[in-house]
Amino acid sequence: MSGSSTSSGDPTSVTTGPGGTSTGSPPSTAAGRVTLPGANLTALRDHNAATVLSLVRAASTGGAAEHADGAGQTTDAAGQTEAVGGTGISRVELARESGLTAQAISKIVQRLTEDGLLAETGRGASTGGKPRTLLSLVPDARWAVGVQLGRDELTVLRADLAGRVMAARHVPIDLAGWGPRPVLDLLGEQVDLLLGALPRDRVLGVGIASPGPLDQRGGVLHDVTGAPSWTGLPLRDEVERRLGLPTLIEKDSTAGVLSALGSPNRAFVHLDRGLGAGLVLGGAVQRGARTNAGEFGHQMLDPTGPRCRCGNAGCVEALWAAAPTPTAAARVLGEAIANLVRLLDLDEIVLGGREVLAAPDLYLTEIRGSLAARLPDPAWQTVTLSVAPSGPDAVALGAAGLVLTRLFG
């Protein structure tokens, strides 16, 4: 506010010294849990186990493992991954891709096999000597529960390690009208019904997609617009206590970006009531300084545009709502996405949310057009655009994916 600052060394700034990645200190919050930076032997072991599992998963889903070309079954140029009696990845390949020794990989794989997470599923073709033994994930070794707490619907689902939805339940609710208690009771009931007689010790945990931003740390709802009774509720702790399962929480659009594997630099554009985006940048989910990252709907696109509910003029969301035709609405979104792709250098955009699912082809076509027009340079032509394969379950599935982070790192 004041204009008293001099040209360098502004008093509002506390910065000193150049540096590494970040200040480092405010303990990094991940989905409502605090993680300290030091690593002990247990952390080392878990990290490497997660690395191995992650590599195995990437290999068996056939996606983005080597050169993002995903054929995976036939002989590559380098002569690897030639499957004969099954699918998977061998220990030697794991060693090469992880940077660990073959011996270390053997031990890790042994542990994971004993835990039931991995299994030998075939033999690779010989490369001149003993053929490789192929390893794969056992998808049903563990499950994750995903919950989407929407304004008018509660979704609970169970996903396996391959990220498939094994069962899902949708129940209409009135988040604002009912208030927390009855909704949480219902949530508990529905999760119980969902899990039935399944062994609870194979359920990794519960991921919740909240309808709005969260508090700085700790999984407390920050401010649910139009539902004051929810504001300030320590939702994570509350659900964890009721269900007795490890619980993580994330804003809905942010959860959505975890609904499927993908590029380390991607966005999930969520077009429901509001317009939000979930961001994965540099391989990490982005939450921002106050878990508000991805407020995609309120970037200004046109100073002469209509006034938005946020108070400003020309927001994407307002332009979208005021668009005369669906095509015009999709085009507005396309412009905004082009800005996003260019600013963050993304190479994958996934669309989700009710509005998109109502007219997926329209949105895909228009947004493709906008991207092609506004990013004509060939370097930008590799942007992948798609609608979330999990459709209306994307956000809940992403919440489940949040839990899988416990295994895959």
Place this chain on the structure above:
Amino acid sequence: MSGSSTSSGDPTSVTTGPGGTSTGSPPSTAAGRVTLPGANLTALRDHNAATVLSLVRAASTGGAAEHADGAGQTTDAAGQTEAVGGTGISRVELARESGLTAQAISKIVQRLTEDGLLAETGRGASTGGKPRTLLSLVPDARWAVGVQLGRDELTVLRADLAGRVMAARHVPIDLAGWGPRPVLDLLGEQVDLLLGALPRDRVLGVGIASPGPLDQRGGVLHDVTGAPSWTGLPLRDEVERRLGLPTLIEKDSTAGVLSALGSPNRAFVHLDRGLGAGLVLGGAVQRGARTNAGEFGHQMLDPTGPRCRCGNAGCVEALWAAAPTPTAAARVLGEAIANLVRLLDLDEIVLGGREVLAAPDLYLTEIRGSLAARLPDPAWQTVTLSVAPSGPDAVALGAAGLVLTRLFG
């Protein structure tokens, strides 16, 4: 382009399975070096050493260590960090903040002290028992060289571990006209002059800020607009070979964001010829899918705006260039920054570059105004705005900061 996609499962998409943070596989590139995901005991040790150094640095620079309040000298509410005979941080505090045992911290500190990186610099006040021994960085234990390869100027400087510029040299060049060879010869000469008789084994390495984006991996110049002779040059390897020092490379605006410590969610807005931004999000430097992250100047702000050199209409950069008065130009930038802050939920913006340094107060005032107007909610009022304290050396100092990552993690 085609409209043949169905509502879910678009053919252009290779995604399957929900999931963890990212696909994991394309080996994470950090400033032109490949890092494999597996971690061995050496990596563990280095990580913890970096953690300790980072905590010590945060404590001695007095910034953002505990609650971003940075008083640091007097008694905190919790009764910690009460300095008596010096500044620094004690082993117990390091243990608490890192999550490691006091014993582990003792060993790590011992190693770092033997390496000359840390020193005991005083005693804390007693908290009822034996007073804490305070530790601090030894700033001159190591140095980093930072290079900014500008279009018309070459900057080389030496920074110490506290991030202070110990010596700097500025030489006019003509990047496009001269071509690579003479410029690289000059660069070598200047670094030699800069380092003089200093022991080379205490120079951690060289960081280079390139005038444009880099190739996917490996530190190759991608496309230096207007200087075709530089396109495709493997600059990192070339400089590393000539100087015999570990070399890292980064795009100039991205390097700038490392010129000072700061928030884990911050941007360095670089207003020179073009308009770029360096981004640190979630504590990590963001490079994007093709090292193009931060193309801040080409977000569309006004569909009726003037045509930009990039081919589109209404880009920030074009609007800024066409602004009738300096105030109007600053206001355009303010709008764009407001979009940025909101989209990524940043809490710190640092301004740099020639244009800003020519009229810092104007820019600060106008941008503050834009932020206050467009982000009126109190939750957004905590955004810190400042001009880079290192002024014209910011980008080169950031390049040096890139090298410090080797120590601080």
Place this chain on the structure above:
DNA sequence: GCCACTTAATCCACAGTGTTGTTTAACTGG
């Protein structure tokens, strides 16, 4: 002035990680 109490830091034995060197398993090719 003394002594119980408290907190910081170190000493010592130890569990568990990945590594190195060697051996066994399994297939290719002349």
Place this chain on the structure above:
DNA sequence: CCAGTTAAACAACACTGTGGATTAAGTGGC
């Protein structure tokens, strides 16, 4: 059939952080 080659396991080992006991250096009550 056997040398050559690659995959994976076995055995001894180095080095990490951990846990428990010990020493160092203050405070405060009497």
